[in-house]
Amino acid sequence: MSAKMTVPFFNYPRVYTDDRDAFLSIFDEVGKRGAFILQKDLREFEAALAQYTGAKYAMGVANATDGLEFGWMAIGMRPGDEVIFSSHTMLATAAAVKTAGGVPVPVELGADNLIDPEAVEAAITPRTVGIMPTQLNGRTCEMDRIMAIAAKYRLFVVEDAAQALGSKFKGKHAGTFGNASAISFFPAKVLGCLGDGGGFLTNDYTIADKAWQLHDHGRDAEGEVRSWGRNSRLDNLQAAFLLHRLKTYDQVVARRRAVAAIYQARLGDMPELQLPPAPDADPRHFDVYQNYELQADRRDDLKEHLRVNGIGTLIQWGGKAVHQWERLGFQIKLPKTERFFARCIMLPMNVFVSDDEVHYICDQVRSFYHG
Ligand SMILES: Cc1ncc(COP(=O)(O)O)c(C=O)c1O
The missing domain is CATH 3.40.640.10 (Type I PLP-dependent aspartate aminotransferase-like (Major domain))
Known part of the structure; x- marks a missing residue:
């Protein structure tokens, strides 16, 4: 480790x-x-x-x-x-x-x-x-x-x-x-x-x-x-x-796709996680990876494990879908979306993370589930 x-x-x-x-x-x-x-x-x-x-x-x-x-x-x-x-x-x-x-x-x-x-x-x-x-x-x-x-x-x-x-x-x-x-x-x-x-x-x-x-x-x-x-x-x-x-935007996008490829290679086999699609998973799509949002079993414990080990994560938008903010007055239940928000978490995804850091994050995610 x-x-x-x-x-x-x-x-x-x-x-x-x-x-x-x-x-x-x-x-x-x-x-x-x-x-x-x-x-x-x-x-x-x-x-x-x-x-x-x-x-x-x-x-x-x-x-x-x-x-x-x-x-x-x-x-x-x-x-x-x-x-x-x-x-x-x-x-x-x-x-x-x-x-x-x-x-x-x-x-x-x-x-x-x-x-x-x-x-x-x-x-x-x-x-x-x-x-x-x-x-x-x-x-x-x-x-x-x-x-x-x-x-x-x-x-x-x-x-x-x-x-x-x-x-x-x-x-x-x-x-x-x-x-x-x-x-x-x-x-x-x-x-x-x-x-x-x-x-x-x-x-x-x-x-x-x-x-x-x-x-x-x-x-x-x-x-x-x-x-x-x-x-x-x-x-x-x-x-x-x-x-x-x-002027350098395409290089920035390429780097983000490279980070996504590492996450995919290191975490793609884990049944506890549902990762976003890999960069070349579907030739119809070209993704720029604004975020790397995945779904995880025991999401909150994973977040805490990563925090204790120095890794910042984000649960998007306060952990709620738009319709879940009661004061906005939506009278609707959307079970799939609500289930998603109970499981989603974002890992660092930007041009500032190095390959070593991405591997460290992956090590920590793996050790959380598999010891
Ligand atoms: C999906 C989505 N829509 C709209 C916005 C609003 O963008 P802005 O902060 O530039 O108004 C954001 C910004 O975070 C966003 O992520």
Whole structure:
């Protein structure tokens, strides 16, 4: 057994310190230009994001939650309109529907732990206007099935791609299947900035135009006021940081996939665990491993064993699915999702963990079950 190590779940200072010189020179260069709001760095980042994802239009926003809300507002959501989402997601998915005036309708996860297309179809009512798949943990849902349901019932699709920049299904990027989507640049995201930040994607000019107004006080790109809006712009400085980080993004994704491959090789034989799919398990999927979320027998004891041995883990979102937060008023039971939340745990997954640390984590997981 290897010597004790300390492996935090996520090392926030290293987001900055690992690339400090580059960040400082960007800060200095942008600062000297006084280029703080809606400047060329933002325009360049938006163009790079559109090019990277293949989306026709990409716009910086203050955070992904706003972007998701703008998606529903831009399609013209009316009070009482229902949108179906997987309860295995962050609160923000449902909150975006709610704050846009709609009714979020939670459904079960499927065998892949993402939204279950059959549950989606079963939840459709005359008031349903849309589906909101979450491309969770860096994996894209089976979007052909989701889009087929959307076409059959004439529903809008706004993808929560907060965790999925670069993730693909059948070669197409997360965030480019539906009417609109949003990506998060929260610091712990695969592409994180030094604060809050988000990206809004769409292939539809009318939606892009409307979302633009929503994020800049109702003004269009020429400054003409065309509607009510608010301020949800991505800081130009954050955009400059993101533009810099996007240049090495593919290497970051490759490293995360390599970490996932080690977890798979070392833990894949354990009956006590259900691991996420391995990087090359299904050629239709390209996963970016925003998180490494697995299900484990005796989950809480495992978490404690890892903590005592210096390893940080996370039980996502306070250990509850969205519908389980009583004060939000959902009157529904989703047994599969609730079972998932009783068993799920996330192991360190980022570019800061070394191979030795990943092996140490695997040693500790194995020793917990097998002594
Ligand atoms: C699945 C999901 N949706 C939405 C969000 C919200 O993103 P932001 O913090 O940029 O608003 C997050 C952020 O963690 C997320 O993980």
